[in-house]
Amino acid sequence: MFDNNTIRMDLRARFASKIMKSACSYYLKPKKFNADFPECTDNKKRLLYLHIPFCFSFCAYCTFHKFIFDQKTAETYFRLLKKEMQLIRKKGYNFAAMYIGGGTPTVLPAELAGLIDYAKELFDIKEVSCESDPDHVSSPILENTVDRIDRLSVGIQTFNDNYLKLIGRYDKFGSGESQLEKVKNLMPHFPIVNIDMIYNYPDQKKEELLNDISKVLSTGSQQITFYPLMFSSNSDWGIKNREGSKSYKRESELFQLILTNMDTKKYEQRTQWAFSKDTGDIIDEYVVDNDEYIGLGSGAFGFIGDTLYINSFSLKEYGKLIEENKISAVKNIRFGKHAVKQYRMVVDLFGFNLNNKAFPEPEFSLLKLSECVQNKNGYYKLTPQGQFIISLMISEFYDGMNRVRTAMRKELLNEDSKFKR
Numbered sequence: 001m002f003d004n005n006t007i008r009m010d011l012r013a014r015f016a017s018k019i020m021k022s023a024c025s026y027y028l029k030p031k032k033f034n035a036d037f038p039e040c041t042d043n044k045k046r047l048l049y050l051h052i053p054f055c056f057s058f059c060a061y062c063t064f065h066k067f068i069f070d071q072k073t074a075e076t077y078f079r080l081l082k083k084e085m086q087l088i089r090k091k092g093y094n095f096a097a098m099y100i101g102g103g104t105p106t107v108l109p110a111e112l113a114g115l116i117d118y119a120k121e122l123f124d125i126k127e128v129s130c131e132s133d134p135d136h137v138s139s140p141i142l143e144n145t146v147d148r149i150d151r152l153s154v155g156i157q158t159f160n161d162n163y164l165k166l167i168g169r170y171d172k173f174g175s176g177e178s179q180l181e182k183v184k185n186l187m188p189h190f191p192i193v194n195i196d197m198i199y200n201y202p203d204q205k206k207e208e209l210l211n212d213i214s215k216v217l218s219t220g221s222q223q224i225t226f227y228p229l230m231f232s233s234n235s236d237w238g239i240k241n242r243e244g245s246k247s248y249k250r251e252s253e254l255f256q257l258i259l260t261n262m263d264t265k266k267y268e269q270r271t272q273w274a275f276s277k278d279t280g281d282i283i284d285e286y287v288v289d290n291d292e293y294i295g296l297g298s299g300a301f302g303f304i305g306d307t308l309y310i311n312s313f314s315l316k317e318y319g320k321l322i323e324e325n326k327i328s329a330v331k332n333i334r335f336g337k338h339a340v341k342q343y344r345m346v347v348d349l350f351g352f353n354l355n356n357k358a359f360p361e362p363e364f365s366l367l368k369l370s371e372c373v374q375n376k377n378g379y380y381k382l383t384p385q386g387q388f389i390i391s392l393m394i395s396e397f398y399d400g401m402n403r404v405r406t407a408m409r410k411e412l413l414n415e416d417s418k419f420k421r
């Protein structure tokens, strides 16, 4: 009935995007959480996420939770984070995989090394994934992380100097050419390097994206992730640049270009955004492979059972809670059983996990009827148009989570305002 191979912003895509936006507005309303953080009573696989909320300067488009770096505050923070790990261990949790995100996890390289070593003492950690930037190649950072990090995720975003300037990363990390050199030099030092790229910049031309694709492939990186530029409706930059420049038509065309131009002989598509040389590797969207995860640190999220936990965004409150031997979750959102199934379905489709799943109805039937999903030889597969629709839905979900971050930041205590945010 439909042409599902030509990716476009058709009625189905508009409808799915709207539904996801409405669902996020309806569900993502955090409530105060005063109770004790739940004890662990099982052996379920869970990932440990640690948040380091400091950056030396801010990139214009970024909506993550972070403060401008201050040495003393960051040192205290690393000490508190270690204590929070002890507290979660005492509650019975154990982890085989850990993901460190930010902010900039490498602001204090020796502290980061100490944090990883301590996590390995406390838990049965086998795999450490850490976010970083092109300057990871500088000596104190490299020395402290080689042999400690199994997967380094490096944010490059684009090799195009004009777009680097637009998002505030040219002065910070250098030109596209110099970043390409830096990231190539990182490759031999880590078992897995992922490179994060962004597409659909305002007015981006197909040739510009093709140039980015060819440069990122030239690094030989084990993983490459292409995110659509997300214009958070809650950031000043997002509002300013959204006007007249956010084009879903262009996003659909560029998405198709990525699918057809990634070197499929070397890379398997792991999610709608991530390509990997080895399908077993951990990826940036760790929620795909981990139904549950625990978030520690200021501004981290965790998901257990049917509940999303949100940690305090205030450094002052975070410190107070940890000194009182409490996990730093201060808000939560409880979802009904059906809502959890809906969320898992979108995440599973995002990660191509379509078979042997009990997906909710009538949602899954709707996806089949609209030919986003097709049955081929007894196996469900996403059509290319279905892939684009799921990518749009996940972007809407991220925008919803950004709105939660913005609301949490508005409640920051006065004392936190001295660390510019």
Ligand code: SF4
Residues within 6 Å of the ligand: 054, 055, 057, 058, 059, 062, 063, 064, 066, 102, 103, 104, 155
């Ligand atoms: S993109 Fe990364 S480096 Fe830039 S402000 Fe956000 S967290 Fe900091």
